[in-house]
Amino acid sequence: MPxxxxxxxxxxxxxxxxxxxxxRHWMLVVAVVLCTTGCTSGDVPWKDFSLVSVDQEIAIGRxxxxxxxxxxAELSDAATGKYISDIGARLVEAARGPEYPYTFSVAxxxxxNAFALxxxxxxxHRGVIQAATNESQVAGVLAHExxxxxxxxxxxxxxKGIMANLGLGLxxxxxxxxxxxxxxxxxxxxxxxxxxxxxxxxxxxxxxxVGLQIMxxxxxxxxxxxxxxxxxxxxxxxxxxxxxxxxSSHPAPQDRVEGLREAVSSAHGGTRDTTEFRSTxxxxxKMAPPRSMPRQ
Numbered sequence: 001m002p003x004x005x006x007x008x009x010x011x012x013x014x015x016x017x018x019x020x021x022x023x024r025h026w027m028l029v030v031a032v033v034l035c036t037t038g039c040t041s042g043d044v045p046w047k048d049f050s051l052v053s054v055d056q057e058i059a060i061g062r063x064x065x066x067x068x069x070x071x072x073a074e075l076s077d078a079a080t081g082k083y084i085s086d087i088g089a090r091l092v093e094a095a096r097g098p099e100y101p102y103t104f105s106v107a108x109x110x111x112x113n114a115f116a117l118x119x120x121x122x123x124x125h126r127g128v129i130q131a132a133t134n135e136s137q138v139a140g141v142l143a144h145e146x147x148x149x150x151x152x153x154x155x156x157x158x159x160k161g162i163m164a165n166l167g168l169g170l171x172x173x174x175x176x177x178x179x180x181x182x183x184x185x186x187x188x189x190x191x192x193x194x195x196x197x198x199x200x201x202x203x204x205x206x207x208x209x210v211g212l213q214i215m216x217x218x219x220x221x222x223x224x225x226x227x228x229x230x231x232x233x234x235x236x237x238x239x240x241x242x243x244x245x246x247x248s249s250h251p252a253p254q255d256r257v258e259g260l261r262e263a264v265s266s267a268h269g270g271t272r273d274t275t276e277f278r279s280t281x282x283x284x285x286k287m288a289p290p291r292s293m294p295r296q
Contacts, residue, residue: 050155051158052118054152064121072109073107075126077106084142085103087138088102088142090218091146092146097150098152102146104142105123106123107123109127111125112235113127113128116145116153118158120149130284130285132281134224136222136271137228138228139220139224140225143212143218147209147210150214153207205256205259209259212225220271222270229256229257229260
């Protein structure tokens with residue numbers, strides 16, 4: 001093969017042609033895979049098809065979580081961290097799906113919010129604990145985030161992004177093409193744009209349904225999940241700034257409240273509150289107030 005100088009236009013032309021050929025190749029591969037997974041109605045079967053493996057998802061989450069730790073003010077109170085991790089561990093035992101390395105961290109922010117990263121990391125704002133009136137409400141928030149991970153919603157979002165042609169480098173990385181950037185680094189870059197922090201309405205409804213079952217199986221009263229959403233509605237009227245972050249990454253809870261109200265009306269029972277929750281909340285309320293989450 002002839003050698004070309006770095007600024008040789010022929011070299012750049014060959015690079016563009018190779019890139020186009022690779023792109024056409026992977027578009028054909030994806031089309032074949034979709035056809036063989038039973039896509040007959042024109043709707044992509046995201047639940048059954050993903051360009052991201054579980055191992056890649058875990059690597060993406062690990063990279064993204066490292067970035068989050070640099071940007072987020074984490075609560076330094078070890079007792080609260082252990083308390084939330086213990087609740088999370090019970091929920092994980094009741095969850096189905098891949099065995100992700102779940103972790104639970106508390107952000108020292110006043111706003112009522114929580115979010116899940118791909119492959120296991122979950123963050124809860126201190127504002128959730130201080131606003132909740134019983135432990136089942138906190139468990140409901142965490143169960144919802146565990147459900148996002150167990151149902152692989154982040155992998156689905158990433159696959160949709162790839163299919164929407166976010167970039168050949170990302171596509172190559174996800175498919176293991178030697179010419180692409182590292183999968184974890186490429187996906188962590190998307191975190192900056194909020195891709196992993198905002199799920200679809202269908203994902204949110206599924207996380208409610210699956211999360212409700214998870215918290216019930218783990219021993220909590222499912223009404224806590226509904227109560228927390230009702231609390232969000234109330235806060236939106238009386239203290240809008242406390243839920244602004246939540247509404248920027250979640251759909252309005254009105255439709256979700258209606259769905260959950262019907263689901264929890266048929267079955268009660270399970271833990272609603274504990275002395276651990278009351279002592280944890282009391283200790284937090286004696287500390288310096290949490291800061292407001294920076295606006296991006």
